[in-house]
Amino acid sequence: MFTLNRREFAAAMAGLTAPAKIFADGTGLDEALRSSLRKRGIPAAVAMIAGPDKTTFVGAYGKHDASSGGDVMAGSIFFIASMTKAVTSVAALQLVEQGKLTLDEPVARHLPQLAKLEVLEGFNEDKPVLRPAGKPVTLRHLLTHTSGFAYDTWDANMLKYAQLSPAAGGPIVTPLMFEPGARWEYGTSLDWTGRLVEAVSGLTLEQYFQRNILSPLGMQDTGFNVPPDKFDRLVSEYQRQSDGSLKEIPRTLPPPPKAFNGGGGLYSTAGDYVRFMQMILRSGRASGGGRILSPKTVDMMSANQIGDLSAGKMKSARPDRSSDVDFHPGFADKFGFGFLINTTAYEGGRSAGSLAWAGIANTFYWIDPKRKLCAVLMMQFLPFVDREAIGVLRDFETAVYASQHG
Numbered sequence: 001m002f003t004l005n006r007r008e009f010a011a012a013m014a015g016l017t018a019p020a021k022i023f024a025d026g027t028g029l030d031e032a033l034r035s036s037l038r039k040r041g042i043p044a045a046v047a048m049i050a051g052p053d054k055t056t057f058v059g060a061y062g063k064h065d066a067s068s069g070g071d072v073m074a075g076s077i078f079f080i081a082s083m084t085k086a087v088t089s090v091a092a093l094q095l096v097e098q099g100k101l102t103l104d105e106p107v108a109r110h111l112p113q114l115a116k117l118e119v120l121e122g123f124n125e126d127k128p129v130l131r132p133a134g135k136p137v138t139l140r141h142l143l144t145h146t147s148g149f150a151y152d153t154w155d156a157n158m159l160k161y162a163q164l165s166p167a168a169g170g171p172i173v174t175p176l177m178f179e180p181g182a183r184w185e186y187g188t189s190l191d192w193t194g195r196l197v198e199a200v201s202g203l204t205l206e207q208y209f210q211r212n213i214l215s216p217l218g219m220q221d222t223g224f225n226v227p228p229d230k231f232d233r234l235v236s237e238y239q240r241q242s243d244g245s246l247k248e249i250p251r252t253l254p255p256p257p258k259a260f261n262g263g264g265g266l267y268s269t270a271g272d273y274v275r276f277m278q279m280i281l282r283s284g285r286a287s288g289g290g291r292i293l294s295p296k297t298v299d300m301m302s303a304n305q306i307g308d309l310s311a312g313k314m315k316s317a318r319p320d321r322s323s324d325v326d327f328h329p330g331f332a333d334k335f336g337f338g339f340l341i342n343t344t345a346y347e348g349g350r351s352a353g354s355l356a357w358a359g360i361a362n363t364f365y366w367i368d369p370k371r372k373l374c375a376v377l378m379m380q381f382l383p384f385v386d387r388e389a390i391g392v393l394r395d396f397e398t399a400v401y402a403s404q405h406g
Contacts, residue, residue: 032399033059033392040388042379043246044072044235046270049375049400052281055274056373057403065236065251074271077221077233078378079254081264081359083273085190088262089143089338091197091208093297096139100200103143106136110199111192113173119148120157120175128161134179139196141180142189143337144305148176150187153321153360154314158187184311184335194262205260216286217279219272224265225256234267237361238381239320246381264359270376277367277374280355302355302369304334304341311335322360322384339367349397362389366397375400 029049037045044062048055064070095101101110108115114137118130133148141147152159155177162174177185194205201208206224214222226234231253238246257265279286280301284293293301310332314325327333327340334341339355350356351370358364362379377396379389 029399036392036395045379047377048270050274080268083359084266086338103140118175137180142193147189148178150177153318156317159317184309191263217275222268222272235380301337360384
């Protein structure tokens with residue numbers, strides 16, 4: 001890794017003055033985004049807005065990296081990490097529609113390794129205190145992050161357990177942090193959902209996605225692997241340093257994955273992800289008329305599936321990877337199947353009932369069914385929900401709705 005010197009950083013930021021390709025006239029969106037990125041020192045970004053059938057704004061800013069000088073384009077490729085989760089949710093729900101899975105059966109029927117789960121109750125000095133889980137994990141639990149599986153990035157107990165019990169290679173079954181259904185906590189639920197899709201379909205997750213979701217939607221630049229001929233379009237990742245600077249991680253071709261992670265393995269473009277969001281806006285229909293999901297299933301994805309529980313707030317245990325997460329301060333949001341749902345409108349922004357999530361490298365999206373629009377903003381640096389990243393997101397969202405003329 002290396003830190004951009006003043007000249008290299010100036011060159012990267014100069015890319016923010018390059019013309020953006022814009023489909024919306026007179027909205028001020030381009031200047032609002034360009035100004036926000038420049039003010040906040042973000043070296044690269046792509047943003048798009050679309051309705052159900054038409055893209056209305058595209059903005060691309062900065063350089064792919066500090067050395068090549070290649071301008072970021074609408075087709076630039078980003079690691080979208082947990083934006084994969086919505087795609088995995090769609091895959092599992094397709095199998096539910098086909099009768100190959102049900103929402104409330106124990107997933108251990110298809111994944112025997114999840115048959116005897118344990119709950120972590122705490123630690124006796126440095127020894128984990130575990131007890132058998134009182135109920136089985138279901139697909140409903142996995143799709144709503146109420147399974148008890150947690151990420152060590154946002155759970156101090158999970159982090160301590162991981163540090164005391166390093167993986168011996170290959171996927172491991174971690175303890176649950178609570179009884180299934182007891183609360184909402186973000187974690188590896190969609191990793192297991194991806195393995196469930198593989199077990200039931202007989203395909204790898206890459207094969208399943210390509211055949212049943214990505215190819216039908218025309219998402220030609222989305223996958224778990226970046227082919228060598230697309231490397232020039234890959235955007236560098238950065239890491240925030242203690243002095244506030246962003247250190248670039250030099251671009252290298254990602255090695256082909258040994259396994260396909262349904263919780264966060266995809267690379268994609270803003271345009272491809274817009275196609276996925278448009279499918280949700282069209283109640284499950286692809287642009288060519290084919291059906292990815294039934295309208296009833298999309299309605300379930302878009303509805304509160306966690307009852308009185310609250311979702312979307314996460315306390316960081318690893319500040320280098322993520323700041324504390326609170327997408328909607330002061331409000332209790334809900335979770336559907338694959339999406340965070342705000343029950344109260346954002347001030348100056350998305351409507352109540354909008355669907356959203358993000359990727360850890362600060363890629364964000366939301367789908368606003370009431371206003372029939374969707375939007376995506378892709379950046380590429382850590383930590384997640386960094387103050388400047390959230391600042392750009394808020395500036396973008398405010399400009400999006402100001403451009404809608406009320």
